[in-house]
Amino acid sequence: MNAILSLVVSSLAVFGLVVIAFLGVWGAHLEWLFGVIIPYLAAITFFVGIVYRVVQWAKSPVPFRIPSTCAQQKSLPWLKYGYAEKIDNPVSTAGVVGRMILEVLCFRSLFRNTRLEFGTGDEIKYKSAKWLWLAAIVFHYCFLVIILRHLRFFTEPMPFFVEIIENIDGFFQILLPTVYQSGFLLGAALTFLLLRRLLDPKLRYISLPADYFPLFLILAIATTGILMRYVLKADVVSIKELTMGLVTFQPKIPEGVSVIFYIHLFLVSILFAYFPFSKLVHMAGVFLSPTRNLSNNSRIVRHINPWNYPVKVHTYDAYEDEFRERMIEAGLPVEKEAASPSDKE
C-alpha cells in the first residue's frame, strides 16, 4: 500500500471512530454502550489477548542462543570481559537482567541506532541517529505519566504517588487548570514519529496503515483529552462517578457527562482492544525478545534442540558384537577378539 493510501485509510479509520462515538452518544444516546459495555469488552479483549499472545510466544521454542551483541564474548581469561561486556554480552542471569533493564527502561537498542550516509564523494559513514530514540523515550514516558495521572479517576483515595506525579508534571503552574507538560510532550513526540515516517523516503516506503493507525489513534486520544481538560471542559465529578463504577464493577451512567468524554473513552477502548492484535503488543513482547533475554553461554552450556526427535543409534560396539564372527571369517579387523569356545557354551 502506498503512503497516501495508508494515510487516508488510517486517518479515516480514526475519524470514523470519532464519528461513531459522537453519533452514538449525541444522536442515539447509547451512553450504556459507549460508557460501560464497550470499555468492558475492550478490557477483556486486552487482557485475554495479551495473555494469549504471551502464551503463544512461550510455546515457540528458542533452541539456540542468539548472540546479537555488541561486546566481546566471555572467552579466554586474557581477553577483556569487564562490566560493559557483562551487560552487553552476558553469560549470567544478572547480566541478562541488567541488559533487559537497560532495554526496557532506557531503550538501549534504539540508542545505538545508526544511519548510513554518504560523506564526501564515494565515502560512506555510519552516523549516530538519536532522534528516534529521543522521540520514542519522550513518548513512552509521557504516556506512562498520563496513565498514572489517570489513576485519579480510578482510585479513591488516590495513591500517594499520583499527587507527586501531578506536581512534577504541572511544575510550571501555567494556566488553570494547570498545564500538564506530559500531554503536550506526548503530542510533540507523536508528531515527530509521524513526520519521520512521512519525510524519510525509505521509511515512507515501508510504512503501512498498521504503523499510521496507532499514531493517529493516540494523537486523537491526546487531542480529545487536552480539549476536555483545557477547552471544552467536563463535569469531572460525574466522570469520576462513571469511572469508579467501571472499576468497582457497579457500572453507572451519571447525568451531565459530555459527549467529548465518550469520544475519548471510546478511542481509549479501541486502543485497548487493538493492542493484542497489533505491533503495540511489544509492551509484553519486549520481555520475550530472544536477542535480549538469552544469555550468550553457548560455549559453556550445551543447548539441545527441543524438537530433535529420538534417533535410533547403533553404536560400533553393538555392531561389532552383532557381526564379529562374520567379520573374523571375512578377515576384517575387529577390536575385540571372538569369545573363546568355552565361554560360548
Next chain:
Amino acid sequence: MYDGGKIITGIIIGLVFLTFPIWYTHGTVPPRPEVKLPVKEKECVEPRPYMKTKHMQLLDLWRDSAVRVGKRSYIAFNGKKYNMSLQNTCMSKDCHAKKTEFCDECHNYTGVVPYCWDCHIEPKKEPKEKPEEKH
C-alpha cells in the same frame, strides 16, 4: 510452553500491575460528593453549569485582574457588580464560607490539589471582623 515458570510469573506480575485500580478500590464505590450550597444567596457570579466546570478559569482571570491589573470589579452575568476576591466574595459569610464543605468536597473526590491555598488562607469559621478592618 517453554520456561513456563518464568512466563507465568511474568504474566501474573503484569496482571497485578495492570489491574491495580481494581484491587486497590476492591469494589467500594465512594459516595458522590455533596457540596453545601449557600442558603441566603441564590445566584453565583455566573450560571451554575459554567461555575461547575470553569470556576478555576474564572478565578485565574480574577487573580490576574486583581493582582496584575489592579481592577477588582466584576460584572456578573445578571448585571450585578462583584468585588473580585476569593476570600471576601466567594468565601464570604453568606456564600461558600467553609472550604471543607464546599471546595474540598469535589477537589478531594477527584484528587485535585489546587494551589489557591499556597497564597490564600481559608476564612476563619466565625470571622469577628473583616480582614480589611484589622489594621
